[in-house]
Amino acid sequence: MKRDQRFRAGLLSSLNPASYNVERWSYTIHRITGVIMVGYLMAHIFETFQLGGGSAAWANTMGALHSLGPLEMIGLWIVAGSALYHGGNGIRLVLNEAFGILMGKPILPVYPYSPTSLGRNQKIAVWAITAVVLALWVWAGVYLLAGLGVI
């Protein structure tokens, strides 16, 4: 029972990056965007399945989605942002974890402890990815929302 409570605390605290460093923020956002994309993936597979039913079935599906109004495009914008961030941060993680690129050299744990994994190169990578993703996300938003006269 005690064990379960401990795990529950871990679940909540793992979703709260406040007062942690930028790497923890990227970890949390990576997970949230991943869950958003899996949710969209499931819906998208069913949506695309309607293509097999012919143009009438596809028109019905699109009609149902368009009936959501601006929410449809706002939802797609959120998914686009999720894909951009998850992909960009994922490239950093693969370089980091699989090839050791951008990682600092191991040092003795001397107080005050500072994670060598979060060195200068890592910080630059995290902020560069965030800047590029934000720029592309704004561009995607303008394309999706302005193109349909939403904004």
Place this chain on the structure above:
Amino acid sequence: MAQRTKERSGTLMKESWNMVVTYVTAALLVFVLTFHLLLHSPLAGKAFEDTLSFGYATGNLVYYQVIFGVLLFTAVIHGFNGLRVMAVEWLHPTRLAWLLNVLVIALMAFFIAVGTVTLIVVG
């Protein structure tokens, strides 16, 4: 002793292979998902609304069937394996770990089957 060593290395290998699958599918996804998004971007030379038309959508599925097949498999495997990893880290299932694995594999198989049927029927 030998048996214990074997068990340990077996467990480690399982996780190592799991991470290899995660990294390989992630690397493939960067390319195929970018391609998929570009087909719906201004670079496609169409308004976004037009990229959702029946003709354009089916044409892409037929013409780029292999790429969409790779996208389907990698996205489903990477996505559901990611959910499994999160579930393991948060819930720490011990006795029911096998059930979680079975559930995840069943979900993967189901969505891959639905997507594959779409690719075959449309193609």
